[in-house]
Amino acid sequence: MKITKVEAIPFSIPYTRPLAFASGEVHVAEHVLVRVHGEDGVVGHAEAPPRPFTYGETQGGIRAVIDTIFAPQIVGLDVLDREKIHARLDRTVGNPCAKGALDIAIWDVVGKVLGRPVTSLLGGYTDRMRVSHMVGFDDPDRTVALAQRIHETYGITTFKIKVGRRPIARDVAVCRALRAHFGDAVDLYIDGNRGWSAAEAARALRAMDDLDLLMAEELNPADDVLGRRWLVGRTAIPFFADESVSRPAEAARALLDGSATAISIKTARTGFTGSQRVLFLCEALGVDTYIGNQIDGQVGTMASLVFGAAYKGTAERAGELSNFLDMSDDLLAEPLRIEGGELRVRDLPGTGVVIDEDKLSRYRTDR
Ligand code: MUC
Ligand code: MG
Structure with a gap:
């Protein structure tokens, strides 16, 4: 099962109760929904929560690194060739949340292809x-x-x-x-x-x-x-x-x-x-x-x-x-x-993540 496309969709959802701690404060979840598409229309999902004050990644940066560096390196690879995928991603240092979300979305595809919960x-x-x-x-x-x-x-x-x-x-x-x-x-x-x-x-x-x-x-x-x-x-x-x-x-x-x-x-x-x-x-x-x-x-x-x-x-x-x-x-x-x-955990193939597309349309910030 080859990877055919990768999407990095920014979305923004406010907090009702902001969280404050020694290295920062969070008022709005400005995260990125990562979608990895496989052949036959299988789609894997993951969420990348940037923590600019911790790892230096931002919502815009995660989008950019996925769109311009990571996606071109992994499109066309088989989802089961995970060592190969990681060897390519690891040519670039840093960017832990962008890489983490790609990895999870790929596992979601693997679970769906095999018809088994990833857990x-x-x-x-x-x-x-x-x-x-x-x-x-x-x-x-x-x-x-x-x-x-x-x-x-x-x-x-x-x-x-x-x-x-x-x-x-x-x-x-x-x-x-x-x-x-x-x-x-x-x-x-x-x-x-x-x-x-x-x-x-x-x-x-x-x-x-x-x-x-x-x-x-x-x-x-x-x-x-x-x-x-x-x-x-x-x-x-x-x-x-x-x-x-x-x-x-x-x-x-x-x-x-x-x-x-x-x-x-x-x-x-x-x-x-x-x-x-x-x-x-x-x-x-x-x-x-x-x-x-x-x-x-x-x-x-x-x-x-x-x-x-x-x-x-x-x-x-x-x-x-x-x-x-x-x-x-x-x-x-x-x-x-x-x-x-x-x-x-949910007894579903993959990670069990099913996205509410209406909510995604409401909260995504790229359209
Ligand atoms: C935690 O455990 O530190 C705060 C910053 C971050 O990256 O995660 C949170 C929680
Ligand atoms: Mg901590």
Whole structure:
């Protein structure tokens, strides 16, 4: 089955609740829907969520690199020749979200051609994942009220709290209020998006020592080479690398040089093929992973779920699969539904993504 055409369709959907964190703020989902067409009219879909402040990709840049560089290199190749496809894409450095979306859309085509759900082609471990909800910067009372509503409405019992503000007491107060409100009924962990120095992060962790945090993520910049190693060495909980490991080789480097003890896997930036490589590396080294959220819409969340549910290592931890709840609308014909704190994969060939074409017409910005 040859690839006949690739489309990169920009769309824009506002958030009802903007998400603020140490490295940026999101008010509108300005994403790209990637469509890979195969012979016989088979079409695979994926969502590329650019994070300009994290990886430097933008909506316009993702479109341009796909239209002018990647599509001409892969049109005409067989969808099963994935090593060949990746060898061509990897001639160009960077562009993780553009490459990730192409990879996922190609897997979607493969699943449809074979008539099997991609989750079973990848690993087939389970059909569901527990969901972790990520909360952005706010004050303690509003954060507790939001988490309580999410807990009651969707049954979610794991929360990631964005930290990295100054003074550090602001974030400590939010975490403390959540623990006081929920007691041990929820799991809590923190993500600093590189906002603190190593010394500030160490102080913050000390101030939260009694809060039973599950793990910590990117509290200070990985480029503070010795500072990061010093911090990770004195942290008693898993220290996750996220945006500092956008490729399998970076994950290997981070683990070997002691600048992380665990790895967040985001299909938005490593697709399914790169995410497999990260996961298998971590499994071989005995290192924890979890499925992170690149502030994906529902199409991207479906991909995270399809991958996360496929493997024991990723399915056993709650995955960040709920931030589409902050969007005013989305593109899936049948919206995702979180029930009892879980999301289930769909028993459909491919990734299970079916696009609502009316919504796509409404939100696309190229016409
Ligand atoms: C996260 O885990 O950091 C914020 C920036 C990004 O790329 O992803 C989000 C969430
Ligand atoms: Mg993160």
